[in-house]
Amino acid sequence: MALMLSILLLITVSALALSTMQTAASDGTVAGFQNQETMAFYAAEAAIAQARNVVRQMGERTQVPQYPADFPNEANPVALSTSSDFETGAQPVYYADPNPPAPIGYVGEGKQCTEGCNMNIGGTKYNHTKWQINVVGESPSGDQKRLEVVATRLLAVGY
Numbered sequence: 001m002a003l004m005l006s007i008l009l010l011i012t013v014s015a016l017a018l019s020t021m022q023t024a025a026s027d028g029t030v031a032g033f034q035n036q037e038t039m040a041f042y043a044a045e046a047a048i049a050q051a052r053n054v055v056r057q058m059g060e061r062t063q064v065p066q067y068p069a070d071f072p073n074e075a076n077p078v079a080l081s082t083s084s085d086f087e088t089g090a091q092p093v094y095y096a097d098p099n100p101p102a103p104i105g106y107v108g109e110g111k112q113c114t115e116g117c118n119m120n121i122g123g124t125k126y127n128h129t130k131w132q133i134n135v136v137g138e139s140p141s142g143d144q145k146r147l148e149v150v151a152t153r154l155l156a157v158g159y
Helices: 002-057
Strands: 093-096 104-109 124-138 144-156
Touching: 002 093, 002 104, 002 124, 002 144
Parallel strands: none
Antiparallel strands: 093 124, 104 124, 124 144
């Protein structure tokens, strides 16, 4: 009876150990997928930062960046690291979203500042202009995150 009970207990403990090992292995896989998504998101955030710099350099509302000269397009993505940082050599990249006709473009004026601010500089009136930015971040495994933001830039009202 004691032998049968000990064998049954051994089988139960073995089954519990196998179940724990399987759970740990699947958690590692899920964490890997989440890591790839996070890399893609951070690559897209880096693209937003770069696109905001492009918007700051534009002189007029009608001006749009040239791709890939001013901002990378899908054919010429910007890598965020060196290939030696990753086992496969692939690395996170970002580029302008190819789906909208103008990934970075002027979309309108902000509300005119009337109280509590002086928007006159040297006699010229200024207003916040709104610029829509659409970018894609891509992880080494090919996961993509698309971000769309509206950035503002101070430009002369009559410009």
